Amino acid sequence: MPTRSTEVVIAAHNLKKVYGDFVAVDSIDFKVRKGESFGLLGPNGAGKSTTMRMMSATMERSEGELMILGLDPKQDSPQIRAHLGVVPQQDNLDGELTVAENLYIYGRYFGLSRAYLKPKVEELLDFAQLQEKRNEKVEALSGGMKRRLTIARGLINQPEILMLDEPTTGLDPQARHILWDRLFRLKEEGVTLILTTHYMDEAEQLCDRIIVMDNGRIMAEGSPAALIAEYSSKEVLELRFGSNKNAESAKKLAGYGDRLEILPDRILIYCTDAELVLEKINHDGMKPLTSLVRRSSLEDVFLRLTGRTLVD
Amino acid sequence: MSSINRQVSRWTVLRAVEHRLLIQKKWFASILMFGIGNPTIYLLSIGLGIGSLVDSNTTGVDGVKYLTFLAPALLASAAIQSAMTETMFPVMAGFIWAKTFFGIRSTPISGKQMANGVWISAILQVTFTTGIYWIILWLFGAMDHKGSWLSLFTACLGGLAVGAVLLWIASVIDHDDGFLAIINRFVLMPMFLFSGTFYPLAVLPLYVRWLGWISPLWHSTELGRWVSYGHSVSGRLIVIHFLYLFLWIALGLKLAQARFEKRLAK
Known part of the structure; x- marks a missing residue:
């Protein structure tokens, strides 16, 4: 090239x-x-x-x-x-x-x-x-x-x-x-x-x-x-506790990562090592319905900078 | 990076003409059939039918047989019809239907050159179809005077006068809400009926005669009759007829060029 x-x-x-x-x-x-x-x-x-x-x-x-x-x-x-x-x-x-x-x-x-x-x-x-x-x-x-x-x-x-x-x-x-x-x-x-x-x-x-x-x-x-390094974290842990329980569960999750984002359907924990955070959460007795460990992406940066409000 | 010539030519307008001609080539068979069929049907019905009726009961109209009187008017209206097609359709396609002008805008061509390109290709097309019309008229014996061939140019002048203004109007339209049909029914059709096409304008009462005076078709027809068989018209009126048609061309083109520039810079 x-x-x-x-x-x-x-x-x-x-x-x-x-x-x-x-x-x-x-x-x-x-x-x-x-x-x-x-x-x-x-x-x-x-x-x-x-x-x-x-x-x-x-x-x-x-x-x-x-x-x-x-x-x-x-x-x-x-x-x-x-x-x-x-x-x-x-x-x-x-x-x-x-x-x-x-x-x-x-x-x-x-x-x-x-x-x-x-x-x-x-x-x-x-x-x-x-x-x-x-x-x-x-x-x-x-x-x-x-x-x-x-x-x-x-x-x-x-x-x-x-x-x-x-x-x-x-x-x-x-x-x-x-x-x-x-x-x-x-x-x-x-x-x-x-x-x-x-x-x-x-x-x-x-x-x-x-x-x-x-x-x-x-x-x-x-x-x-x-941009990912500056505006997001290395990894993201996505947890689902059920739509009605996300907000309540989020209170217990404070301090588990660098930053927490509560969405209607799931909780995102921005952190350096998502596997490790998930292990701790399980160890502390919280049982999410589903969990996903992924690399932080540009989409995380984009949504953080421009918000999640729908624009037509 | 590359060795291609990137000099911007002042003749870029010719590329727009080439583009139109490439499209017209695909429609050549239809253009030719319409060019021959339209005047043939007209002449068989109105020209010969009404003509023989008029000629058998009078000594003709304006000192000549009816078909000779009618021919310059038919020729001018054919030129106007062709000019309408060749200005309105490409502009509507370019700005509204396919929005091709917005794609072409990314090349070195300017809005003014794009307007001129449509206009120049319209001149070629109008001359071509009006030329076919003239030949059919000649075959029917309607162009039987020495100066008849000159009516081709006066007809084209009338067509292009209307075409220039329609070029501008089409460039102003934002939505296609049956606009072409409106122009056809409420502008071109009345123009055709009230411009002294089938009879001298003087026959009409004064309160509708003004429709002919403002109509480019009447000015073009008067010039056509003058060059064809020596229709009596004063020198001052001849100048007015020419000036009026050139004014429409100048005004229509100027407005269209400005509108193209503005619309393509949005």
Whole structure:
């Protein structure tokens, strides 16, 4: 895998986006380095997609500074877009064209020649595993196939930065794993990846560095391991005593780990050695209905930082 | 990382035209059938039927046989119909139905160039279908004067005037609530009926004649009759007809370009 460069490809300072009275992105600062896989995490409405659209030079910022590949999108948005690959949340492929034609015509918008595009389309059809569907209209494809085609389309101009807005939302597990494999290959080739996602396992799999956003602000920043170390514990013990008994049992569990979280259906004990804590609990005579020992995950960090309130 | 040329060309607009043409190629058989079938049916029923009735009872209309009088108006309305299809459908597909414009927006193309791309491909398509219409009219003997071929251009001018404004209107619509049907029934159909298509506008009473005066179809038809068979019209009115149609084009395009830019930056 190519070593990551220290060269900054995107730099945002006090970046802000306002719609009327609503502040979608609230004066955030971050940098993305060349070859890095950079993730934006956050609940719905956190400002991830708005940040992504400003980074993809398709939406103007309200305030602050933003430099992409050394250029300011306020002045040079077409020049910046020539270097980017963008995979939007919605596939927005052309349903009147075939799979291969979708790739071809998208490439033409970048001013790419027919001689370049002919082999490139073949290469991307292989990459997206869509050779057999090349002459079919897009409408005939499954959701996973459409997503792979949209990602392939984003690669037609050999982008220096590939931006993916929730690349696997709505896909079944098989399709997600195929996509992860494709994205990991790009990462290995040194393409700078920027992605937003709801899926913590996706972020852990693909991202070198993450920012967690909520209400338009950055709540935390770091590698998945560093975020877990800072905002969670090494392990988590999940205990179920029965829905009516969780709160009562929790009182007896105080002091067993670093931190305790009581959920409607279970109790989470954040600790360094979950097996040891479970042993102690059993030894002290408490009998949970079920117990689960697991490694602490990014999801624990995410929920701690952004809360467990449902956001529509 | 790569050696591909990333220079942003000022001709990116042509890529949008290429995109439209690639789609139109798939519809070529339908376009051709409609282009031939529509005027043929019209001419067989209204042109020849009503024409023979009018010509057998009078000395024609406006000093020429009825079909010759009718032909520039039919040609102009065909151009308007084609312009409507070629501006409204791609814009509705791009912004609402398939949202393809939002995908294309991630390439170096600007909103203004995207609007211009739809517009330029509409010019090509309108010229093509109106050209077929003209040939059918000629085969039916409706284009039997020396200057008749010039009515192709005045018809296209009328079509593109309406097309430019529809390009803007389609870019403003946020939801498709049967908007195309509304435009068809409440704008295009009255325009067709009250623009001096089947009879001279002067026949209508003054309180409805204004509908013709504001209609691009009437201006285009008047110009078409003037170039085709020398319909009597003052020099001042000729200038007004041209200016009016160019005004619609300039205004429609300007508004559409601004709207495309704004909508795609959301």
